[in-house]
Structure formats: C-alpha cells, structure tokens
Amino acid sequence: MWSVEEARHYDRRAQDFGVGFLSLMEVAGAKAAARWVTQLPKGRGLVLAGPGHNGGDALVVARYLARDHDTDVCFPLVEPQFAGAKGLKQAAIAHGARVVEVDDVIPSVAHYAWVVDGIFGTGFHGNLDPTVAQIFESISAAGTAMYVLDILSGVDADSGAYQGPPLAIASTVTFGGAKWGHFGYPGALYTGPLTIADIGLEWPTNGDGWISxxxxxxxxxxxxxxxxxxxxxxxxxxxxxxxxxxxxxxxxxxxxxxxxxxxxxxxxxxxxxxxxxxxxxxxxxxxxxxxxxxxxxxxxxxxxxxxxxxxxxxxxxxxxxxxxxxxxxxxxxxxxxxxxxxxxxxxxxxxxxxxxxxxxxxxxxxxxxxxxxxxxxxxxxxxxxxxxxxxxxxxxxxxxxxxxxxxxxxxxxxxxxxxxxxxxxxxxxxxxxxxxxxxxxxxxxxxxxxxxxxxxxxxxxxxxxxxxxxxxxxxxxxxxxxxxxxxxxxxxxxxx
Ligand SMILES: NC(=O)C1=CN([C@@H]2O[C@H](COP(=O)(O)OP(=O)(O)OC[C@H]3O[C@@H](n4cnc5c(N)ncnc54)[C@H](OP(=O)(O)O)[C@@H]3O)[C@@H](O)[C@H]2O)[C@@H](O)CC1
Ligand SMILES: [K+]
CATH class of the missing domain: 3.40.1190.20 (Ribokinase)
Known part of the structure; x- marks a missing residue:
C-alpha cells in the first residue's frame, strides 16, 4: 500500500538504478492493455490522455489496443509534454489509433463502447478541470464502462476524495502498489476490480497492506x-x-x-x-x-x-x-x-x-x-x-x-x-x-x-x-x- 510520496520514492529509486521512466511506462501500459484487450466491450473506444505521465501510459495502451480494437485518442487538456511523448503518440497512430479533437468528442461520447481514463494519476491536485468534468458528465450519463489507469482522474490518491460525477468503473490497473485512495471515500466506489501491475519497482517495506x-x-x-x-x-x-x-x-x-x-x-x-x-x-x-x-x-x-x-x-x-x-x-x-x-x-x-x-x-x-x-x-x-x-x-x-x-x-x-x-x-x-x-x-x-x-x-x-x-x-x-x-x-x- 503506497502513499503518493512513496510511489514517487520508488519511481526515483528506479531512475537511480538507470531504469528510465519510459521503460516503466512501457511495462505499465503493456500490462494494462494485456489485462483489458480481451474484456473490452465490442465497438469503438476512446482513450483519454492527460498532460503528465498518466497520459503517457494512455498512449502506450492505445498503441496495444489499436491492433485489436477501433481506438480513438483524445487529449482533453494538452498533449503530454515529457521527452519521448511525441514518439509514443506517433507509434499509437502507426498501430491504427486515430486522434480526435475534444470538441468533437464531447457531444459524441455516448457513441463509444468503452473509455480508457489516462488523464490524471497520482499527480492530480486541486479541482477537476471543467473540460474533463464535462466529458465525465457525458460518460456518466451514458453509463459507458471505464478502464482506469492507476487511479480515476480526479480522485486524490492519498485520501480517495473525489468531486466528479459517478462513473461505472469496469477495471482499474495500478502500478507498483495499491494507493490509499483506492480504498478511501468515495474513491473506493470508483475503483472497480483492482489489479496491481508489477512494473519492476522495489517492494514496499512500510508494512501497510491488505489482509490476504x-x-x-x-x-x-x-x-x-x-x-x-x-x-x-x-x-x-x-x-x-x-x-x-x-x-x-x-x-x-x-x-x-x-x-x-x-x-x-x-x-x-x-x-x-x-x-x-x-x-x-x-x-x-x-x-x-x-x-x-x-x-x-x-x-x-x-x-x-x-x-x-x-x-x-x-x-x-x-x-x-x-x-x-x-x-x-x-x-x-x-x-x-x-x-x-x-x-x-x-x-x-x-x-x-x-x-x-x-x-x-x-x-x-x-x-x-x-x-x-x-x-x-x-x-x-x-x-x-x-x-x-x-x-x-x-x-x-x-x-x-x-x-x-x-x-x-x-x-x-x-x-x-x-x-x-x-x-x-x-x-x-x-x-x-x-x-x-x-x-x-x-x-x-x-x-x-x-x-x-x-x-x-x-x-x-x-x-x-x-x-x-x-x-x-x-x-x-x-x-x-x-x-x-x-x-x-x-x-x-x-x-x-
Ligand atoms: N510510480 C511510478 O513509478 C510510475 C508511474 N506512472 C504513471 O505516472 C503517473 C504520475 O505521473 P505524473 O506525476 O506526471 O502525474 P499525472 O497524474 O500524470 O498528472 C500530472 C499532470 O496533470 C496536471 N494536473 C494535475 N492536477 C490538475 C488539475 N486539477 N487540472 C489540470 N491539470 C492538472 C499537472 O499539472 P501541474 O501540477 O504540473 O500544474 C501535470 O501536468 C502515475 O499515476 C502513473 O500513471 C507510470 O508511467 C509508471 C511508473
Ligand atoms: K487515471
């Protein structure tokens, strides 16, 4: 069980060993895609990618899913800015993903059979951005199944606090360790079945965990x-x-x-x-x-x-x-x-x-x-x-x-x-x-x-x-x- 600070700590430790964040992201995205590829509902899906590393995970997922599923990618805010993000986007497009504009997505969200949420992960703070809130309202109204990378965008990963609309979460894949927010209020209601992907980070040693x-x-x-x-x-x-x-x-x-x-x-x-x-x-x-x-x-x-x-x-x-x-x-x-x-x-x-x-x-x-x-x-x-x-x-x-x-x-x-x-x-x-x-x-x-x-x-x-x-x-x-x-x-x- 990790706090955001602990997740960052283990992330930094990996970098110190020379395991770059792009490799971590690749393993994270590949494992999430493998978890979901056979369980996604039939029909075109939408991958929402945010400005940070959670958005990078989303681009990796889009690349894998696009080979089997009609996949649209949308950047509701700005495209991820980290070094290497452009390459991940081009690779997803090369594998068949289609980039769509946010103004086109908002009125047509109900047409998607599934949505991958890679807007914010552990880096979220403050209030849900109005554009994201608007997209979530439409997804909520349509009842579309959501597949979440790390933690639902807008949920505080330390506490589970969340101000957004109710969403139907089909699956959450988190990385390295579960976060407290997955078990908090109301975050626990927006986690769905939780999978933890081992992405090669060290094991937490704080002794907190769950009863197995x-x-x-x-x-x-x-x-x-x-x-x-x-x-x-x-x-x-x-x-x-x-x-x-x-x-x-x-x-x-x-x-x-x-x-x-x-x-x-x-x-x-x-x-x-x-x-x-x-x-x-x-x-x-x-x-x-x-x-x-x-x-x-x-x-x-x-x-x-x-x-x-x-x-x-x-x-x-x-x-x-x-x-x-x-x-x-x-x-x-x-x-x-x-x-x-x-x-x-x-x-x-x-x-x-x-x-x-x-x-x-x-x-x-x-x-x-x-x-x-x-x-x-x-x-x-x-x-x-x-x-x-x-x-x-x-x-x-x-x-x-x-x-x-x-x-x-x-x-x-x-x-x-x-x-x-x-x-x-x-x-x-x-x-x-x-x-x-x-x-x-x-x-x-x-x-x-x-x-x-x-x-x-x-x-x-x-x-x-x-x-x-x-x-x-x-x-x-x-x-x-x-x-x-x-x-x-x-x-x-x-x-x-
Ligand atoms: N642990 C690990 O080892 C691994 C972690 N990985 C992944 O990285 C994720 C963490 O990445 P991250 O630190 O880049 O943060 P992320 O959640 O993408 O968002 C930050 C961006 O969002 C912005 N922003 C924030 N709040 C906002 C708001 N209210 N409204 C608008 N904007 C807002 C924020 O802006 P800023 O704070 O800079 O102003 C920044 O641009 C983690 O969840 C996991 O998915 C994997 O790749 C594998 C290895
Ligand atoms: K997310």
Missing amino acids: PKWAYDHRPALAVGAHKYQRGRVAVVGGSVAMTGAPVMAGMAALRAGAGLVQLIVPHKARRRMAVPEPLMVWPSTGRGLLTTQDLEQLMRADVIIFGPGMGRETGVLALEQVVGLGKPLIVDADGLYWLAKRPDLRLPARSLLTPHSGEMGMLLGISAAVVDHNRVSAFHQAYRRYQTTLVLKGLYTLTGDAQILVNTANTPALATAGSGDVLSGIVAGILASAPQMSSAQAAALATYVHGWSGIHAARHHGRSVVATDLIECLGQAWHSVETEEEPPQLPQWI
Whole structure:
C-alpha cells in the first residue's frame, strides 16, 4: 500500500538504478492493455490522455489496443509534454489509433463502447478541470464502462476524495502498489476490480497492506485439542439497556462462534427481564445503575477479555468504563462504550485492547465530524492511534485495522451494513483474543474483520439483500471454512 510520496520514492529509486521512466511506462501500459484487450466491450473506444505521465501510459495502451480494437485518442487538456511523448503518440497512430479533437468528442461520447481514463494519476491536485468534468458528465450519463489507469482522474490518491460525477468503473490497473485512495471515500466506489501491475519497482517495506487469504490462514488460531471450556477463553460483555437488549446477545453469540469457551453477559437487571437469552450464554444481572458492584467486578475478574459497550445506551457508562479499565483485562470498546471513552481520552487502555469505531464514532473520539473522518480515513486512523495508543478497527466499505501499521480488509460486502453487525464484529474479535492468548490485538482485529466480512459474503449468498446480523452469526462456520481453504474474497486485488 503506497502513499503518493512513496510511489514517487520508488519511481526515483528506479531512475537511480538507470531504469528510465519510459521503460516503466512501457511495462505499465503493456500490462494494462494485456489485462483489458480481451474484456473490452465490442465497438469503438476512446482513450483519454492527460498532460503528465498518466497520459503517457494512455498512449502506450492505445498503441496495444489499436491492433485489436477501433481506438480513438483524445487529449482533453494538452498533449503530454515529457521527452519521448511525441514518439509514443506517433507509434499509437502507426498501430491504427486515430486522434480526435475534444470538441468533437464531447457531444459524441455516448457513441463509444468503452473509455480508457489516462488523464490524471497520482499527480492530480486541486479541482477537476471543467473540460474533463464535462466529458465525465457525458460518460456518466451514458453509463459507458471505464478502464482506469492507476487511479480515476480526479480522485486524490492519498485520501480517495473525489468531486466528479459517478462513473461505472469496469477495471482499474495500478502500478507498483495499491494507493490509499483506492480504498478511501468515495474513491473506493470508483475503483472497480483492482489489479496491481508489477512494473519492476522495489517492494514496499512500510508494512501497510491488505489482509490476504494467506495472511488469514497463517494467523488463524488453532483449536486447543483437549481443552475444556475454561481453557478456551472466557469473554464478558458489559452492555445492554432496557431499550437495547439484543446487542450484547449478538456480541456474546459471535464470541462463542469465534472460539471463546464461555461467554457471560453483564447487563442491568431491568434489561435482563426483557431479554431472550440463547442457551449457550450465561447472564449476570447487575444492580449497579451505572456503577459496577463488587459482585459484578468479581465476575469480570474471571474473564480473559471484556467487551464494553454494546447496547449500553448513553445515560450512564463513564464510571463503569473507569472500573473496567482498572481491571487491566484486554478490553474491546465498542458502540456506546466509545461514546463514554470519548469523554475520557486520558484513560490508558490495558494491553491487547482495541477500539472498533465506525466513521461517526471515530469522529466522536477525535472531536471531528464523520464527514471529516471519511475525507481522509487513513489520516483519521493515524490520529486516533496517536491519541489512544491502542489497536483500532475503523469500520466502513473497506475497514482499516491495526495500530501504527494498517491492514485493509478485502473481505467486505455491503451486506455488512446492517443493525447489529458491529456487535457481531466485536464478539468475533473477543472470541479470537480470548481463545488465542499469544495473538496480538492487531492480528486479532485484522483476522476478526476478515472473518466477519466472509460471514457477510456467505450471508449475502444465502439471503441476498435481506441479510440481518443474526445471519452473520449463523454463517461464521462457513466464514472459518473460507479462511481454512484460503478462498479469495470477491474484492481481493489481483497481481499481474
Ligand atoms: N510510480 C511510478 O513509478 C510510475 C508511474 N506512472 C504513471 O505516472 C503517473 C504520475 O505521473 P505524473 O506525476 O506526471 O502525474 P499525472 O497524474 O500524470 O498528472 C500530472 C499532470 O496533470 C496536471 N494536473 C494535475 N492536477 C490538475 C488539475 N486539477 N487540472 C489540470 N491539470 C492538472 C499537472 O499539472 P501541474 O501540477 O504540473 O500544474 C501535470 O501536468 C502515475 O499515476 C502513473 O500513471 C507510470 O508511467 C509508471 C511508473
Ligand atoms: K487515471
């Protein structure tokens, strides 16, 4: 995973070794063209080439595609200026590409069967140029399939910010490494299936990346053979309120299915009376009214991992949070627990703890809006890590997990955006942490997020658009199977 600065760094390193940018561009363009040549829709296509190196990639692509497809090339701004660009243009023409004027293209964009976007890549900054915006509006209206070089023009490659119209992206081929913008908002919506072309640059060493099937397989905890339920790890869920009785139950059931040997819910006694508790869960009604009693704390001392927050509500909680932190057990602060933590950012969480916010809760933790979080999720993540010094899971279309190093979850599906889904996730993390004492919270966070995503994928296969959170719990067995068999999630980026 690369920032723009890192992409430039590896680019410069290649030049230092004497690998010129024209050779890099040639490999990049040739690999992108090879990826697309057999999958392009039938009919004449348009290659849009910008003023920089992204435009150079586009000229290489045009040369390869023109041999099999009717290919027009248009320069919406100016032709690429770098040394050698004229030659690339002439070569594309010699292979059959036709250069067309932008004024002729704008009214006729709808006639093209496909469009290659090589206007801007990592060098984009500021606002989308009006001419480009106009072309994109026409492509958007026509719904034409777009094939993107590196990253969609107008998307900030570091954050994923994008102001242009919605476009149908058939494929993105990026070079050397994926960029954060491919997984940000709304950039992730305009990436489509992502392919990373190895163009001979060095491998990134920053440790950021995504969760691959092999990573998940290698990190799955082994079931302790012959262990009894106490040895498989004990989870306590502190949460629930009269209005929200389901959340701790879902977290608890998910923890069991994720590997915990025993799960106990610690809920207000008034809430207990309204709860339907499945048999495998134990319940401890608390009479503490916002403060945990000595007996509650005795119960909690027996747990290996504590989840704090599901269904807790926002009437009381800050004192109980202080008490739970004081126990020194690995703590998963979720849902309303995060609301209370935001009021006490000075609290230092015990080792192996983690926070599982969505954008809104992350905003609360940082004192900013959800929109500001989503504007640059990676930056918000780093900021929260600096402030709370603990492992984080920032939930979303592409969930980010980790600490100083971030892993992106690739087993994601829109089906996960349903009430209770977060409770299931915190249960899975707790189940993994409790049953695998050797595992770090960052590893458990990544694995849990991946398993949760797979549950969503399986649940969506069974229930289509009607997935509810309890389906995610039902599908956990299949999710673990996908981990065991190293199945590839549908959105996994591919290397070529
Ligand atoms: N990493 C690697 O090793 C490899 C990278 N490769 C490729 O290089 C790409 C990066 O190339 P790049 O640096 O030339 O930047 P690119 O995105 O083409 O655009 C810069 C041009 O756009 C202009 N411009 C910017 N914003 C604008 C705006 N709002 N409105 C109008 N104009 C605007 C900007 O103008 P300026 O900032 O100078 O004013 C400049 O002229 C990368 O994405 C990949 O495709 C491959 O070749 C293989 C090796
Ligand atoms: K592009």
